[in-house]
Structures are given as C-alpha cells and as structure tokens.
Amino acid sequence: MTDNKKEKVEETTTENKEENFQENEENEIPDSNINKEDDDGLFDNINNSKERKKRRSKNDLDGRCFQCKYCEKTYLSDIALNNHVKNKHSHLVDIVSRGRGRPRKNPGLEQGNSSFPNAESKFKSFFDCTLRAKNPEENFDLIQACQDNFNNIYTKYSDRLFKDITSPEEFRLLKLELEDKPESTCDIAFWKYLEFCKDNTNREYFDFIFKFVVLFRECINIRKGEKFTETDKADCVPDMCNEFVSEFMETYDYFGLEVNELIEAIQHCCHWLWENHHTTSRLTLVNN
Numbered sequence: 170m171t172d173n174k175k176e177k178v179e180e181t182t183t184e185n186k187e188e189n190f191q192e193n194e195e196n197e198i199p200d201s202n203i204n205k206e207d208d209d210g211l212f213d214n215i216n217n218s219k220e221r222k223k224r225r226s227k228n229d230l231d232g233r234c235f236q237c238k239y240c241e242k243t244y245l246s247d248i249a250l251n252n253h254v255k256n257k258h259s260h261l262v263d264i265v266s267r268g269r270g271r272p273r274k275n276p277g278l279e280q281g282n283s284s285f286p287n288a289e290s291k292f293k294s295f296f297d298c299t300l301r302a303k304n305p306e307e308n309f310d311l312i313q314a315c316q317d318n319f320n321n322i323y324t325k326y327s328d329r330l331f332k333d334i335t336s337p338e339e340f341r342l343l344k345l346e347l348e349d350k351p352e353s354t355c356d357i358a359f360w361k362y363l364e365f366c367k368d369n370t371n372r373e374y375f376d377f378i379f380k381f382v383v384l385f386r387e388c389i390n391i392r393k394g395e396k397f398t399e400t401d402k403a404d405c406v407p408d409m410c411n412e413f414v415s416e417f418m419e420t421y422d423y424f425g426l427e428v429n430e431l432i433e434a435i436q437h438c439c440h441w442l443w444e445n446h447h448t449t450s451r452l453t454l455v456n457n
Contacts, residue, residue, distance in 0.1 A: 355398035358447040388417040407450040
C-alpha cells in the first residue's frame with residue numbers, strides 16, 4: 170500500500186471516529202462498551218439526581234404547608250419549621266436543647282442546675298399526695314420494716330442479685346453502726362434517707378422506697394465494684410440514675426415497680442442527697 174493510500178485510510182478513519190463521537194454525543198452514549206439498559210438507567214439516575222438537587226426558590230409557595238405562627242413564614246417540612254422557630258424565635262418559646270450523640274435516656278434524670286421552676290416546692294410537697302402521705306395512726310419500726318421487706322426481696326431475686334451474700338441476715342445495709350462511721354458513705358447516706366422517709370410516709374409507700382433503694386444500691390455495687398457503697402461516698406449516685414433505670418431496671422422488667430413512680434422516687438432521693446450534702450451533683454428536672 171502506498172503512502173497516499175495510507176494517508177487516505179487514516180483520514181477516513183479519523184473522520185469516522187469524529188462522526189461516531191458526534192452521534193454518541195447527541196445520543197448521550199459516552200462509551201460503546203456500556204450496555205444500553207445500564208446506560209439508560211445511569212442517565213435516568215443522574216437526571217433525577219439533578220432534579221432533586223435543584224434548589225427551590227423562597228418565593229415558590231407550592232407545597233409550603235408548614236406555617237410559622239410567629240412570623241407567618243412557610244416551609245416545606247416540619248423539621249425546617251422547627252429549625253426556623255429555634256433559630257429565630259427562641260426568646261418566645263421554651264426549647265429544650267439536645268446536644269450531639271445519643272439521646273438522653275430519661276429526660277427527667279439529667280444533671281445540672283434545675284430548669285423546673287417549681288422544683289423546690291415539688292420536693293417539699295413530695296409526701297403530701299394520698300399515695301405517699303403518712304398515716305398519723307400508723308407507727309412502724311424502721312429496722313423491722315426493712316428486715317421484713319428485704320426478706321421478701323431476697324426470696325424473689327436471690328437467683329439474679331445479691332451474689333455476695335448467702336442469707337438475708339448478711340445484708341450490710343441493715344447492719345450499719347453509724348456512730349462508728351465518721352465519714353459518710355453511700356450506705357450511710359441511703360440509710361439516713363430511709364430514716365427520713367420513714368418519718369414522712371406510710372408503711373406501704375415506705376416499702377416501695379426501700380425496695381428502690383436496695384435495687385439502686387445493688388446496681389451501683391455491680392457497676393462500680395463489690396462493696397462500693399460500703400466504702401465510697403454518695404457523690405456518684407446521681408450519675409448512675411439513667412443507667413439504673415434504662416439498663417439495670419429495664420433488664421429485669423423494673424422488678425415489679427411502677428416506672429413513673431420509680432422515676433419520681435429517684436428524683437426525690439437524689440435531691441435529698443444533694444440538699445443534705447451527700448453529693449455535689451444536682452439533677453435537672455425538665456418540664457416537658
């Protein structure tokens with residue numbers, strides 16, 4: 170083949186490539202090796218993606234069904250409206266902020282300064298309701314009430330709890346000698362709280378409080394180490410509230426305790442510990 174022929178063949182090949190490229194460009198087929206069905210799907214996805222990413226104008230009112238009651242601006246979603254209210258009208262509404270990470274397990278069991286405007290009055294009137302009120306005609310012995318109650322708890326749950334004792338008589342909380350303990354411990358703080366409750370409530374609700382204290386104590390010793398409550402102070406108690414309710418109690422179906430009343434008792438106990446200087450941590454009551 171002569172050089173002229175070679176040049177003509179190369180020119181023809183080049184022209185064919187350019188024509189094929191133009192045809193492919195018009196038909197939106199970037200590569201002849203791509204399967205046509207895959208190619209159609211690919212471009213459909215790209216086109217749809219571009220349509221989805223296209224930003225709507227603020228003046229486009231179509232679909233803006235969520236209207237702000239403070240300034241009458243409208244939004245496409247409830248989330249967008251809530252963000253607007255949070256950013257522009259936070260001074261008009263009470264917004265409970267939540268940081269990043271896992272949501273809090275029990276909104277009423279957070280630490281910090283109290284955000285509940287009537288927190289003090291709530292705790293002062295804790296025993297005023299019928300459920301918790303003391304019966305003037307009722308008088309019971311603290312030690313005997315605790316011993317009877319713990320015997321029932323131990324009989325029911327010794328297969329799951331109280332692995333460090335072999336009989337109810339060995340339960341350390343019921344054998345405290347406070348005069349020999351100048352330094353306050355978790356056990357002493359819990360015992361003083363039980364003494365306080367005994368003087369202010371009826372026997373039935375005291376049994377509820379005692380069971381809660383026993384289980385809370387057991388949870389702390391399991392998480393913090395055996396005999397922790399016997400040797401360490403109660404400063405960590407408020408830190409354990411969420412774990413106690415959401416992991417320990419929930420795992421065992423709350424041991425038959427009503428969960429809302431349980432949370433009320435936890436709040437009251439932790440406030441009492443703080444008020445009586447057994448802990449420096451104070452729970453925040455969130456008014457939901």
